Amino acid sequence: MKIILPDQSIQTLDRGSTPVENVLSDLGINSLEVIVSRNGKLVSEDTVVGADDEIRIIRIAHGG
Amino acid sequence: MCVEPAVIYLRYAKRHLCRAHLIEDIEQRVLSTVENKKLISTGDRIAVALSGGKDSTALLILLCRLLPALKDVSLVAITIDEGITSYREDTVHSAEDLTRRLGIEHHCISFTEQFGDPLDDLLKGRESQACSICGILRKKALNIGAHRVGATKLATGHNLDDEAQSVLMNVLRGDLPRLVRNSGNDSQSAFIQRIKPLAYISEKEIATYLILNDAWKNLPECPYTRYALRREVRTMLTTLEYRYPGTMLRLMESKRKIEYYCAGSMVCEPIRGCRECGDPCSGDICQVCLLRRSLGL
Missing domain, CATH: 3.40.50.620 (HUPs)
Known part of the structure; x- marks a missing residue:
């Protein structure tokens, strides 16, 4: 699956169907610090994503 | 029971919420607060x-x-x-x-x-x-x-x-x-x-x-x-x-x-006026005036 990271760089993960939470865990990201979309739509962390999906990870910036 | 796809899973509440229900939930909770x-x-x-x-x-x-x-x-x-x-x-x-x-x-x-x-x-x-x-x-x-x-x-x-x-x-x-x-x-x-x-x-x-x-x-x-x-x-x-x-x-x-x-x-210090600017503070001099001094402003 294609992963667009918060810094806009792109990674390809060779993985079958798996929950978003596992994808984040593989990348060392805490799901509470990001928002994830699949093919342009927001999804919850237990949504199962597949090999053909495009996953975008948006980091929640801190500091007001 | 809502059948719309969840956009968030609230771990602390063990709840899945779709777009409309998350917006409604947040607005209601803020109003309650x-x-x-x-x-x-x-x-x-x-x-x-x-x-x-x-x-x-x-x-x-x-x-x-x-x-x-x-x-x-x-x-x-x-x-x-x-x-x-x-x-x-x-x-x-x-x-x-x-x-x-x-x-x-x-x-x-x-x-x-x-x-x-x-x-x-x-x-x-x-x-x-x-x-x-x-x-x-x-x-x-x-x-x-x-x-x-x-x-x-x-x-x-x-x-x-x-x-x-x-x-x-x-x-x-x-x-x-x-x-x-x-x-x-x-x-x-x-x-x-x-x-x-x-x-x-x-x-x-x-x-x-x-x-x-x-x-x-x-x-x-x-x-x-x-x-x-x-x-x-x-x-x-x-x-x-x-x-x-x-x-x-x-x-x-x-x-x-x-x-x-x-x-x-x-026991809290009573609120009084800052000796330098008159703003309310708990000491003789407020934090802003103390800071102004240390920054040389």
Whole structure:
């Protein structure tokens, strides 16, 4: 699956169907610090994503 | 039973929510916080501290939507431009865009106007103290702004994560008076009462709310956060919240219980006028004047 990271760089993960939470865990990201979309739509962390999906990870910036 | 796809899983509540139900849930919880804690009264003029970042943006949007439920209440936004290069310019523009779009009166106050220099210059050689220096001056600037616009309350966008971090930081510093004083009963001070309507909404819920309302902007992070204790506490707490959902809410509950058991037994310094500027403070000289001295302003 294609992963667009918060810094806009792109990674390809060779993985079958798996929950978003596992994808984040593989990348060392805490799901509470990001928002994830699949093919342009927001999804919850237990949504199962597949090999053909495009996953975008948006980091929640801190500091007001 | 809703069949729409979930956009968020609230781990602490074990709930999946779709777009419409998340928006409804957040708006209802903010209204409940406002009503249960009596944060807003009839006739209030609320100054919203609008940095242009995600929390204050969400706060202004939420308060605008809740206005019909709040009798005879008006809103005005105040933005403080501290003068932080490559950071504040973007958020100030974002604040201007938002207030224009919502039709909210907007005032901007700069550190240069109030204190003679931008924060970047004031901090030269003192970067490790950035957050405490900025915090003291920003609080002063917000009070000036709130008085200037005739506000009766000052609303800030502090969210659940911020509040839980503050509880833990005050415990780590052994600062019980501040832990108790930081509560919603700021009205006891001579300053304009501060209110925090988002205190029970998590940072992730706020960010999701903004995306769902097409109000999310990818803004930079303040460059000075790397010096802050808060940054380390945030990482630690987020990890704990992930492993033990509800940790942040339980910290807030601990604070509430400490406030309850301390009620009446805490001896606070009486509020008096600063010897130099006359502003209300608990010592002889207020923090702003002490800071002005140390910065040579």
